[in-house]
Amino acid sequence: MNKTKLRLGPLPKAEVVKLTISVSAELKTTLDRYAELHSREYEQAVDAVALIPHMLHAFMARDREFKRVVAKASSDVRSKAGGPLSPSRAAHES
Numbered sequence: 001m002n003k004t005k006l007r008l009g010p011l012p013k014a015e016v017v018k019l020t021i022s023v024s025a026e027l028k029t030t031l032d033r034y035a036e037l038h039s040r041e042y043e044q045a046v047d048a049v050a051l052i053p054h055m056l057h058a059f060m061a062r063d064r065e066f067k068r069v070v071a072k073a074s075s076d077v078r079s080k081a082g083g084p085l086s087p088s089r090a091a092h093e094s
Helices: 025-042 048-061 064-080 087-093
Strands: none
Touching: 025 048
8 A cells, every 4th residue: 555644643642622613514524535544544443523633733733923922922921930030130130
């Protein structure tokens, strides 16, 4: 069998929280096709519902702007909570 290189690799096990979403009929059809191809590629039956969380995770992990904003917010929280000093704050406090 000729293996394809799907962007979404084998699915890891993870703790889950249930969400309910609505998608268009066209998107559902596309997700079902992807799930079918994924099942053949990794020789493990999977449906679209199981793939969606992994697709969302992969999408957000590759979103540079999202990661930049999250890192900045995290950095701001640490500095407000007395975390590592920024160079200007360290100079001011010494």
